[in-house]
Amino acid sequence: xxxxxxxxxxxxxxxxxxxxxxxxxxxxxxxxxxxxxxxxxxxxxxxxxxxxxxxxxxxxxxxxxxxxxxxxxxxxxxxxxxxxxxxxxxxxxxxxxxxxxxxxxxxxxxxxxxxxxxxxxxxxxxxxxxxxxxxxxxxxxxxxxxxxxxxxxxxxxxxxxxxxxxxxxxxxxxxxxxxxxxxxxxxxxxxxxxxxxxxxxxxxxxxxxxxxxxxxxxxxxxxxxxxxxxxxxxxxxxxxxxxxxxxxxxxxxxxxxxxxxxxxxxxxxxxxxxxx
Numbered sequence: 001x002x003x004x005x006x007x008x009x010x011x012x013x014x015x016x017x018x019x020x021x022x023x024x025x026x027x028x029x030x031x032x033x034x035x036x037x038x039x040x041x042x043x044x045x046x047x048x049x050x051x052x053x054x055x056x057x058x059x060x061x062x063x064x065x066x067x068x069x070x071x072x073x074x075x076x077x078x079x080x081x082x083x084x085x086x087x088x089x090x091x092x093x094x095x096x097x098x099x100x101x102x103x104x105x106x107x108x109x110x111x112x113x114x115x116x117x118x119x120x121x122x123x124x125x126x127x128x129x130x131x132x133x134x135x136x137x138x139x140x141x142x143x144x145x146x147x148x149x150x151x152x153x154x155x156x157x158x159x160x161x162x163x164x165x166x167x168x169x170x171x172x173x174x175x176x177x178x179x180x181x182x183x184x185x186x187x188x189x190x191x192x193x194x195x196x197x198x199x200x201x202x203x204x205x206x207x208x209x210x211x212x213x214x215x216x217x218x219x220x221x222x223x224x225x226x227x228x229x230x231x232x233x234x235x236x237x238x239x240x241x242x243x244x245x246x247x248x249x250x251x252x253x254x255x256x257x258x259x260x261x262x263x264x265x266x267x268x269x270x271x272x273x274x275x276x
Contacts, residue, residue: 029270040259049248066271092121092139117141152183182207189245208241
């Protein structure tokens with residue numbers, strides 16, 4: 001999932017949803033259903049390439065379902081394909097928060113509206129044992145803002161690893177590349193002649209590689225109801241086709257999250273732990 005903005009519960013939900021459920025929890029069967037609340041703090045640039053940041057803290061409710069073929073968890077709604085446990089299809093989601101022209105780089109330019117990203121993601125688990133799993137994930141997301149304007153598409157294939165360090169500690173790492181359509185890149189990085197200044201020349205963005213990324217997360221299950229989490233993501237825009245845009249004030253993007261999740265309801269019905 002991609003995170004660019006702030007100030008709404010939806011932002012916190014997308015950001016925390018990728019963090020609060022540990023990839024490897026306590027040993028043994030897991031509840032079929034869980035419900036709870038996650039709370040934490042996050043910091044991230046106002047948009048990828050911005051040198052101004054948002055920092056916020058919010059509580060977010062969550063629901064988990066672990067089915068035989070369908071799962072609802074931190075990865076969203078996920079279904080196995082062709083009776084193959086190693087090949088799944090899920091919903092890839094993302095958001096873009098509003099960026100007003102109070103942002104120094106975009107001063108005098110039109111504000112950017114809250115946007116939603118949604119589309120399918122194909123996941124192929126290429127290796128798994130009792131302590132780790134390696135997957136290749138292939139998402140595609142269309143982007144639309146709250147005015148109903150289509151903003152193009154993005155895709156961020158990555159190599160994803162989950163590891164059970166101990167019965168209580170889980171780790172996740174991923175490395176990927178973000179690709180975007182010309183319309184998406186133009187929305188965030190083009191400068192039309194009417195908005196050009198002495199320090200902000202005209203620029204027309206094109207489609208292609210946007211950035212390269214590395215991310216990591218750690219989870220600690222204090223008990224079967226309380227979990228702590230932290231996550232970091234780094235992007236480098238220097239390799240992307242938009243790195244020369246005057247709106248890219250830094251090629252380095254760093255976001256971080258820290259928080260806790262409390263599961264206040266767990267069903268008596270159990271589901272297998274994929275790491276057992």
